Amino acid sequence: MRYVQPYGITDLDAPYINGDPSIGRQGSIPPAAAFEHPMREIVGVISKSQITPSESDLLQLVKAVRSQRINFASDTGATNAMVVAYDPPITGYTIGLPLRVLVLRTNTSSTVTLDAGAGSASVKKMDGTNPAIGDLPAGAVIEVTWSGTVWQLTNFVGAPASGPPVITNIGIPYCVDSSNVANQITAVFSPALDASKVVPGTPILVKVANTNTGATAIKVNALPNAVVYPRGDTPSNPPYPPAVAPAPCVHSDMVAGDVVLFVYDGTAWWITPDPVIVADGTINVPAQYATPALALAALKRKLIAPTATVTIRLAAGVYQPFTVNHPNADRISIVGTMLAAAPAIGDFTGTGNSAAARAADTNSNLAMLRTRYGTEVRFTSTTIGIQCLSALAPTISDMLLVGDGTPVPTTPGGSAGVSEGAGCGIYIATAMGMFQRLVAINVAVCSASYAAFYGGGEVRLVNCWGIGSRVFNMVATATSKIFWNGGGCQSADNHGVVANMNSGVLVFGCTVRYNGGAGVCSNDNSYLLFSGSTSLGNVAADVYALICSCIKTFQSTFATSSPAASPTPVVGNYNSLIITS
16 A cells, blocks of 8 residues: 555645635545545455454454464475465565464474465574474464574474373493403493494493403494593594594593493593592503603593502603602502613713713713613703602603703793703602602613702602713702612712702712712701712712711712711811711
8 A cells, every 4th residue: 555645636745735715725635545545454454364344343453453363374284394375475575574373294304494475494493403303293383583584483382282291211221241351341232232223422331341451442232343432531523533532541440340321422432430540550652642741641530549550651762751740649650661771880981070071971871871771751951851749759760861961041940931940850849838759760861951860859769870960960959858779870060969958868879970070969958878889080079068068978989078088077168077987
């Protein structure tokens, strides 16, 4: 319907005016359409709303608008493809057009369309997703609004109000592992599970027969063998490229007799791992984890029972530095691979204490050590070879640590972004209010930028060697304790063995020679016991006590001392003592 202007006027938007005889103005003449068209529009709304027009009821237009009957139609289409016809027909969809549809057939697919006269379009939920199967039940009245591209459901969609509620019980398949091999689970379900029943998200329950000792797989009926992953690692989307695959299971992630829930992701099965390692186990690097750091990171999600130990065994190869930090670190051993017998003092070259001799000896001895040790950890002047942050001592054994031998950029603990302990082979410090500890057995450190062994906590060294460090080969500081039994050190640019700042060092059966400073030094209220050992050929005194410190020698060999060694204490060097027996 359009606006009907006064009769005889060509302007389609001309207004009507009233006549006024007092001024001789003639009023507008209404044409017949001005009366007929509005009435027919009103009657059209009334009649299309299924109301019979009557002159006795002057509120029929209100009733028709309120009924919204002209926006309602019954579906006559096929399943999942609704078709409705409105009167008058809809020839184009406008944004915001609301419709109500009486559904003829329950949807059996999540892809549903509606044709309201101007073409078929998808029906979507308000979040843009497809309706679930059964969301549009037969007999339901749905409300949709045209968004410009799809019909958006705007009323609650659910099961019909009539009838009792539908309750579906889902049983998780259960069986007992029939495998007699650790790290392989055999799950034979009856009825059998096949590829049609095992899809992403499928859960199963299995009572495992064996405690796993490492990476584990599960075979479900005739399905292919699949890897088991513990939750707590970040997976990539399956299939997993080797470079970003989740970490495998570690020892005791599944304990014999556990009923374990497995969930399938389309490629692998995922479990919630048991939090405690209950039996001795070995983690092989790089077979199971690419680096020692990754293996130790995996262990951090596990506790280790008092009756169990974990060995991280490093194959021959070169590795990056790593840190041990675990509440049960005393039950962890990190073991390298030897190529030949551990070295003895006679295997080392010692030609003199000049700078040139020390450098030559260091190069020669490093070449010798690489024929003995297959496992090598390399560090720099800004990193630490192996650091321990645990109050309980882990054991490090059978490996060679090699530094780059460059000067430390600043004193450890100083500025310039260099961390405390930088340039040290093995570093132990008191941190976070704890006294850190570590045990090293048959470990050699060569060319450290600062110190081969640095103890700010408690370090026990057994048959260990410090060779060619830029400053010290072994230093104990800040009330720390170091026990060195067997092995020795040589070619440090400064002192060989140092007890400093209220620390204590016990040296048994070691050889200290050809260092650029003192062989054995106790400084600043510290105590050093030098027993059954040798200190010879050092630039400064072989045995040197300074600033209220004491060195006690027992059945040891050395050429020079300061103050002079004597069975009777001789006070010297700021009230220090060297006592021999």
